[in-house]
Amino acid sequence: MNKEIIKIENLKRQFTMGSETVHALKGVSFDIQEGEFVTIMGSSGSGKSTMLNILGCLDQPSGGAYEIDGVKVKDLSRNELATIRNEKIGFIFQSYNLLPRTSAIENAELPLLYNSKVSTEERRERAINALKLVGLGERLNHTPAQLSGGQQQRVAIARALVNNPVLILADEATGNLDTRTSYEIMALFQELNSKGITIAFVTHEPDIAIFSNRTIVLKDGHIIKDQTHEKVQSAAAYLEKLPKEEH
Amino acid sequence: MRILNLLKIAFKAIVLNKMRTLLTMLGIIIGVASVIAMLAIGEGSKESIRTTISAMGSNMVTIRPGADDKGPARGSGGDVQTLTLSDYNHIKEEATLLSYITPVVNGGGQVINGSNNWPSTIYGVNPDYLNIKVVGLQSGSMFTEAEVTSSAKVVLIGQTVVDNVFPSIDDPVGQMIRFNNIPFKVIGVLEEKGENTFGQDQDDVVIAPYTTVQKRILAIDYLNQIMASATSEDDAPEAVLQVTKILRTRHQLMATEEDDFTVRSMEELISTFSSTSEMLTVLLVAVASISLLIGGIGIMNIMYVSVKERTKEIGLRMAVGGKGSDILMQFLIEAILISITGGLLGVILGLGATIFIEKFLNWPTSVALYSIIISFAVCAITGIFFGWYPARKASALDPITALRYE
Numbered sequence: 039m040n041k042e043i044i045k046i047e048n049l050k051r052q053f054t055m056g057s058e059t060v061h062a063l064k065g066v067s068f069d070i071q072e073g074e075f076v077t078i079m080g081s082s083g084s085g086k087s088t089m090l091n092i093l094g095c096l097d098q099p100s101g102g103a104y105e106i107d108g109v110k111v112k113d114l115s116r117n118e119l120a121t122i123r124n125e126k127i128g129f130i131f132q133s134y135n136l137l138p139r140t141s142a143i144e145n146a147e148l149p150l151l152y153n154s155k156v157s158t159e160e161r162r163e164r165a166i167n168a169l170k171l172v173g174l175g176e177r178l179n180h181t182p183a184q185l186s187g188g189q190q191q192r193v194a195i196a197r198a199l200v201n202n203p204v205l206i207l208a209d210e211a212t213g214n215l216d217t218r219t220s221y222e223i224m225a226l227f228q229e230l231n232s233k234g235i236t237i238a239f240v241t242h243e244p245d246i247a248i249f250s251n252r253t254i255v256l257k258d259g260h261i262i263k264d265q266t267h268e269k270v271q272s273a274a275a276y277l278e279k280l281p282k283e284e285h
Numbered sequence: 286m287r288i289l290n291l292l293k294i295a296f297k298a299i300v301l302n303k304m305r306t307l308l309t310m311l312g313i314i315i316g317v318a319s320v321i322a323m324l325a326i327g328e329g330s331k332e333s334i335r336t337t338i339s340a341m342g343s344n345m346v347t348i349r350p351g352a353d354d355k356g357p358a359r360g361s362g363g364d365v366q367t368l369t370l371s372d373y374n375h376i377k378e379e380a381t382l383l384s385y386i387t388p389v390v391n392g393g394g395q396v397i398n399g400s401n402n403w404p405s406t407i408y409g410v411n412p413d414y415l416n417i418k419v420v421g422l423q424s425g426s427m428f429t430e431a432e433v434t435s436s437a438k439v440v441l442i443g444q445t446v447v448d449n450v451f452p453s454i455d456d457p458v459g460q461m462i463r464f465n466n467i468p469f470k471v472i473g474v475l476e477e478k479g480e481n482t483f484g485q486d487q488d489d490v491v492i493a494p495y496t497t498v499q500k501r502i503l504a505i506d507y508l509n510q511i512m513a514s515a516t517s518e519d520d521a522p523e524a525v526l527q528v529t530k531i532l533r534t535r536h537q538l539m540a541t542e543e544d545d546f547t548v549r550s551m552e553e554l555i556s557t558f559s560s561t562s563e564m565l566t567v568l569l570v571a572v573a574s575i576s577l578l579i580g581g582i583g584i585m586n587i588m589y590v591s592v593k594e595r596t597k598e599i600g601l602r603m604a605v606g607g608k609g610s611d612i613l614m615q616f617l618i619e620a621i622l623i624s625i626t627g628g629l630l631g632v633i634l635g636l637g638a639t640i641f642i643e644k645f646l647n648w649p650t651s652v653a654l655y656s657i658i659i660s661f662a663v664c665a666i667t668g669i670f671f672g673w674y675p676a677r678k679a680s681a682l683d684p685i686t687a688l689r690y691e
Contacts, residue, residue, distance in 0.1 A: 140297075
C-alpha cells in the first residue's frame with residue numbers, strides 16, 4: 039500500500055535574472071506516499087511556486103532528482119512532460135481557469151481531448167461521472183458564467199479528476215473563495231482523499247493546512263518544517279459550526 | 286478523431302466571435318469574389334471576340350501590303366502600293382489551300398439618292414467576297430464575273446445605307462444611287478450583320494466590282510488588300526505560309542529581306558485580340574490578388590489578437606497535457622477555417638456578381654471552373670501562410686508564464 043507517488047531528492051532550481059542567479063530551491067528532499075493529503079506552505083519568495091511548477095512537470099529542476107509515479111522527470115522533453123501532465127497530474131488553480139462560454143462537461147473533459155486513447159463516448163461519460171462526484175450532476179451544461187465561484191472550482195476539480203491522475207495538484211485552490219465555500223471545497227478534498235486520491239495542496243493559509251494530514255513548510259528555498267498531523271480536522275465539521283446562512 | 290476535436294475547438298472559437306470573424310473574412314470574401322468576377326468578365330470578352338471573329342469567317346486569310354512590324358513611321362496599309370492584281374492572279378493559280386479569293390480595293394465617299402445622302406465606304410471585290418465573309422443577301426443578287434470584267438456600274442448595299450438613303454422604300458433593288466457622283470444601279474441588299482466586337486457597323490458598306498472601283502472611283506491599279514478563304518479552318522495556318530512563299534517569290538525578296546506584305550489568318554487575329562483581353566485579365570486579377578493579400582493580413586492580425594487574448598487558455602491547455610503541436614494545430618485550423626469559409630462566401634458572392642453583371646450590365650461573362658479552384662486554393666494557402674506565425678507563437682509559449690498571464 040505504501041507506494042511512493044512523489045520522490046524528491048536534493049532538488050535544486052536556480053534562475054538567471056540578467057547577471058544575477060536566483061536560487062529558488064536550494065536542495066529539498068521529501069517523498070509523498072499514495073493516499074497522502076499534503077499541504078505545502080510558505081510565504082512569497084519561499085520557493086513555493088517553483089516547487090509547485092516542478093511537481094506539476096511544468097518546469098524542470100536544475101539539480102537533484104524528481105520522480106513521479108516511478109518516472110524520472112529530469113531531462114524529459116517538452117512533449118514528454120506534456121504527456122506526463124496529461125496522464126498523471128490533475129491541476130486545480132486559484133482562479134479556476136475554466137474556458138469561458140463552455141459547458142461544465144466540455145470543461146471537465148478537456149484533458150481527455152489530448153489523450154488519443156480515450157474515445158469520444160468514454161470522454162463524455164468520464165466527464166459526467168467526475169462532475170457527479172463533485173456534486174454538479176445537475177449542472178452539466180451550465181457555462182462558468184452561470185455557476186458560482188464554488189461551483190466553478192468544483193468543475194475545475196472534476197477536470198482534475200477526469201484523467202484518473204496519481205496526484206492532484208492544487209494551487210491556492212480556496213484563495214478566491216469565502217470561508218464557507220472554502221470549507222465546502224476542503225470537505226470535498228477530504229472526501230476525495232478518503233477515497234485514496236493523493237493530493238498536494240499549495241497554500242499560504244495556515245487554517246487550510248489543518249485539514250491535511252501533513253504540512254511541509256518552505257522558507258528561502260529550504261524545508262523548515264515537515265510535520266504529520268496526528269489529528270486531522272474535519273472540514274465538514276467546521277462547516278457545521280459556521281452560523282447558518284440564508285439562501 | 287484528433288483532427289475532428291481540433292476542428293470542433295476551432296469552430297467553437299469562430300462561433301463565439303461571430304462579428305469579429307465575419308469582419309476578418311470580409312477581406313477574403315471581397316478578394317475571392319472579385320477574382321472570380323474579374324476572370325468571368327475576362328473570359329466572357331475573350332469568348333465573345335472569338336465568336337464574332339468566327340462569324341466573320343474563321344477560314345479567312347487576309348493579305349495586306351506593307352510589313353507588319355516595321356519602324357515607327359509607318360503609313361497605313363492603303364498607302365503602300367506593293368500589292369497588285371498580278372499578285373492576286375498568281376496566288377489564285379498557285380495556292381492550293383485556298384477555296385475563294387478576291388482582290389479588295391476600298392475608298393470612302395458619299396452615297397446619294399435624291400435629297401438623301403450618307404457617308405459610307407465602297408469595297409471593290411469579286412463575287413467570291415460573299416463566300417469569304419460568310420454573308421448572304423436579303424434581296425437581289427450578286428454581280429457576275431462578266432460584270433466584273435466589264436466594270437459594270439452595279440452595287441450591293443448594306444442595311445445601314447438602305448436606312449439612310451432609301452428611308453421610304455422597302456426594297457431598293459433596281460433603284461439608282463450615286464457614289465461620289467458616279468451613278469450605280471442597286472442590284473442587291475446584304476444581310477444584316479450588326480456591329481462587330483470592335484463597334485464597327487458591318488452594314489454600313491457598299492459593294493461593287495473591284496474593276497469598277499479601281500477605274501471609276503479610285504483611279505488606281507494596285508490593290509488595298511486580298512481576301513481569301515482557306516479550304517478549312519485547320520488549313521488556315523498552312524495557307525498563310527503558302528501565300529507568303531508565293532508572294533516572296535513574286536516580289537523577288539532575298540532571304541535576308543523582310544516581307545513587304547502581311548498575311549494573316551483569323552486565328553492570328555483572335556490571338557491578337559485575346560492577348561489584349563488576357564493582359565486586361567492579368568491586371569484585373571492582380572488588383573483582386575492584392576485584396577486577397579490584405580485579407581490574409583487581416584487574418585494574421587486577428588489571429589494575433591486571438592492568441593494574446595487566449596494566452597491563459599493556452600497555458601491551461603498545456604497544463605492539462607496539450608503539446609505544442611496541438612496548440613499550433615488548433616490556431617492554424619482556426620485560421621484556415623476562417624479563410625476557407627471566407628473563400629466559400631467569396632465564391633458565392635463572385636458568382637452572384639457575375640450573374641448581376643451579365644443580367645443588368647449586359648456584359649458577356651463566362652465563369653471558368655479553374656478560377657473557382659484557384660481562388661479556393663489561394664484561400665487555404667493564405668490561411669496557412671498568415672495563420673502560421675501567430676499559431677507558432679502560441680505553441681512556443683511557456684505554460685507557466687501563460688498560466689500567470691493576466
